[in-house]
Amino acid sequence: MTSPIDELRPDEISIISGCLLAAEEGPFFPEWEFQTLFGVDRAALRNVRLHWPDVSLKDEIVYVSIINSLTHLLAYPHGDEKALERYVPQRRGKIRQVLDRLRTLGLT
Numbered sequence: 837m838t839s840p841i842d843e844l845r846p847d848e849i850s851i852i853s854g855c856l857l858a859a860e861e862g863p864f865f866p867e868w869e870f871q872t873l874f875g876v877d878r879a880a881l882r883n884v885r886l887h888w889p890d891v892s893l894k895d896e897i898v899y900v901s902i903i904n905s906l907t908h909l910l911a912y913p914h915g916d917e918k919a920l921e922r923y924v925p926q927r928r929g930k931i932r933q934v935l936d937r938l939r940t941l942g943l944t
Contacts (some may be wrong), residue, residue, distance in 0.1 A: 855902075
């Protein structure tokens with residue numbers, strides 16, 4: 837099992853946690869298109885969030901939930917930056933850095 841604790845720094849784990857929570861509970865993604873955008877339903881993403889970081893980064897549901905949370909919080913035109921800052925105070929630049937780091941680890 838590839839554990840996030842083995843691969844990621846504590847700040848990166850925290851940012852991913854905030855992104856998972858934002859994707860699940862935030863005002864960013866309407867229910868009617870959530871599964872289309874994420875490739876998983878909200879309940880599956882919630883399950884990943886509840887077990888994070890004690891998950892395998894090689895698990896497809898975990899991988900899709902994390903990558904799509906970070907990607908869509910950056911790229912989806914939600915237009916609510918203030919709400920995003922409540923979930924991820926480090927802001928978009930840090931989300932992008934974590935996404936880039938996942939790429940360097942070969943996880944994207």
